[in-house]
Amino acid sequence: MIVLLSPSKTQNFQDQPPLEDQSEPLFREEAREIMLHLQSFSPRDLARLMKMSDRLAGETAEKHRHWTAEETPRLQAIYAYTGEAYRSLDVPSLSRAELLHAQNHLRVLSGLYGLLRPLDAIRPYRLEMAAPLGPGGTKNLYHYWREKITALLTQERSPFVNLASLEYSRVITPEDLPGRFVTPLFKEDRGSSCSVVAVHAKRARGRMARWIITDRPERVEDLQSFCADGYRYRSDLSEPDQPVFVRTAPG
Template structure:
């Protein structure tokens, strides 16, 4: 199975002694970075609803963005994103063999880079996929990327001999994937917190669970779609009654304070 996750807004920029690979859509990323470099602080604040400090940080990042960066300007994608999903993924604890599996089977959807492998070297940035950034290709990043993510994922799925994509990304990011062009069977796990009366998705927990699911798929050796129902970490269990076609549900007792 091929797996996709979202990036994170928060970064961990500690140096890593890891050999990095080059992103597939680097030229497209450089074009976007040039567009971003021309935006004012006010533009950045409005584009991503940022505070003054975050707008200034990201203006400075794009001003420093290099089209041919030195290695010390880069970090491997799966190791430098530091949000909730990545707390579940724990890519820093992968063995060499597990990282090899992740490099083959895990993809990160990115507003700036399109589609990333875990070891693809990236520069620091923030550019959310839902941003209404005007470019020559259209009025949003969905217009900019068009069908490129879908075509790339379909090709990469074919390279590992699978017809199944497990979508552990957010709606915002998976919205950049044209499912008709993708042509794969998509499984989107749903994570629910049950208080004994109702079961609902709580964003904070669901984000982390999606990362944990991605890690489990990589480390458990599960390769067939029906195997996903065996996921049983962090208190979650497969819930056949709440599942729907293409959307396997996993439920656990509501956490204290949730």
């Protein structure tokens, strides 16, 4: 079983754990090509490209300018990302055996790096997959990455549990993958309706990713037993490749 996650915009390279177990990104040459393209963008260009403030665009341009420098910090992706899903994944509490299991069963989709394993060492960057950037003469990052990522995933273990956001998962062509491509949904029951609340769904994806790493379910049907944070499987709302988990909306 392979779990797919989105990266997070927020990253922390300051409190670095020892780089004992680490690997190199599989698409590091492609990442370098994209970064060289990004380095030609001024802060104002970056602000328009990624719809960010002038302050954040200046900080991002500075990160990118130093990206290839030897002294630029590197950190395993699973530690570097600090968004909601990764807080729920609670990486510091995973054992080394669980981290090594995650290395074989968890993949992070990235606008810069394409596809990352948890222990791949990365450098600070900011680039959303949906950013209108076309490196190497391509139309956009989806066009740049789709065949590369899909081809690599065809070599992985199926089924695939897609816990990535739509922005990232749409880079994959599921029909070209071996085995099933399953996308769990996490909803809040507000009495009259059930709906997806983005921030809670991100946390739930992280919790499920952690559960898969620690409990190691083998079949898609085994996902139905996931019950963290009050979520329960709802067969009446689910489809074979889209299991739905619902919890009562927090008061």
